[in-house]
Amino acid sequence: MPSAAPARVRERLTALASAGLDARGFSLAALEVLRPALPFSAACLATVDPATELVTGVVKTDLTDENDDLWAHHEYEVVDLYNSLDVFRRPGGTTTALAETGGDLRRLRRFDEFFSPIYGFGDELRFTTPADGAHWGFVALFRDDGRGFSQAEQEFAGDVGRLFGRGMRAGLVAGAASASADDTYRTEGPAVLVVGRDGELMHGGPGVTERLADLGGEPGGALPFPLLGLIGAARRFAAGNLARLPRTRLRTRSGQWVVAHASPLSGPDGTAGSIVVTIEEARPPEIVPLVTAAFGLTPRERDVVGLVLRGADTAEIARTLHLSAWTVQDHLKSVFAKVGVRSRRELTARVYFDQYAPRLQVGAGVTPSGWFAGTA
Structure with a gap:
């Protein structure tokens, strides 16, 4: 069983997930909150693109970067018993190396050729970090003290994985770009x-x-x-x-x-x-769905935002989505609160960040191709 009060851990993770931390800041803080409840020797937290589930960034504790090429080789190239893509399909989004191998880690090439000889790990617990039906990353916890991860610990990890997912998702859009x-x-x-x-x-x-x-x-x-x-x-x-x-x-x-x-x-x-x-x-069509999902908007709120970004007024949004003007305004109030803005102009800049906002400010409209008029 977890060695620290589960309710307290969930409470602290919930607070961290809504604290406005960037992905790295949240990841490091969340792992430290988790460690007393689920002791580990080392950890790797990876963010993924929810559309492809490929890694977009990693945060490690008690691990170095010097073996990243070998890690990526085993994670993506080597045909093994399982990898991170497989864990997304496991019941509860969790698994352990000992459970997958029946206690014989030599059956897992990642362990036999990499984790055991280089780091001396004796078990790995992986759990995914979902939020609102999408996967935003996964966490790999390792032990080198001879103790495997129990079924109760695996279930606890699956439970708090949703809180990790909310924090990792929010961290993706924490702070606007600072580029000029x-x-x-x-x-x-x-x-x-x-x-x-x-x-x-x-x-x-x-x-x-x-x-x-x-x-x-x-x-x-x-x-x-x-x-x-x-x-x-x-x-x-x-x-x-x-x-x-x-x-x-x-x-x-x-x-x-x-x-x-x-x-x-x-x-x-x-x-x-x-x-x-x-x-x-x-280009905007590739990023806007990701950003609006990262803000935690509902599907209908995303529809409203999509029309706002195209310059539609309240009446046009209402006609297009078959809603009343009052309902559109209610959706906008909810969107403004989630995104942290007070107007449609601020919403547009916040969704596009500084990458696209300058083009919009000078009137470079989005063409049917999804890119801005007058740009290459």
Whole structure:
């Protein structure tokens, strides 16, 4: 059973989830709240794109970054008993390594080749972090003291996973981007990089260095974990073990939104193994649904916001959605409260952040393609 009062842990996690913390701040604080109730030796909390369930960021405690390439390899490329994508389908969104292997961790390549020899872990508890029907991440807890995670602890993790999901979802939109209008307007096209079979960066086009730095990469160092995972998923696709080419939406350190996607390449001699990764500015149709969901808006509230962003007035929204004007106003009041704004103009800027708001302010309307008139 959990070693700290479950009710107190839930109360503190509930408060953290509504405290306005960014994703990293919430993750670190939530793990410290959880530790007394569910003791662990190390932890990794990963945020995911709810549309693809691919990792978009990680926060670790008592773990280093130096083995991220090996971790991503085992998570996405290696065909194993289970990985994070499988855990999303497990009953209750939880599982443990000992339970999956019947107590024989040698059956799990991730443990046999990575976790056990490098870290000495003896069990792993994974639980997903859902909110309103979507997955916003997962948590992996590890123990190296010879104790496995009990069924009661697994059930407790599944219970508090929903609170983690609310906090991780809110953290995605905590704080507007700080980029200047000049930075926001800059349109340099997609950044393209090619990674070889050995994981080394073979080629980087214009803007790659800046894009990688904005995603948390270090000059000359390993690629950011979300891109390592994306590359691993592309190799999984090439091997016929993934149905679709991988892509994910990422929020950069500067607060902008980008879309990254990866594809396997074949050389002139027919050999495969290299991966091309493209990173480009996200367009409103790709980001608005994610942002409005992250604010915790209901489906009907999202419909209202979508029409507000197109410039519709109350009467037009009412006609389009077959609602009364009073009901539209009620929805808007609820939206304003959830988003933390007081007007439609503030709502538009908050949903689009600083990435798109300057274009709207100068009257660059959204075209049928989903991009702004007068932009490349």
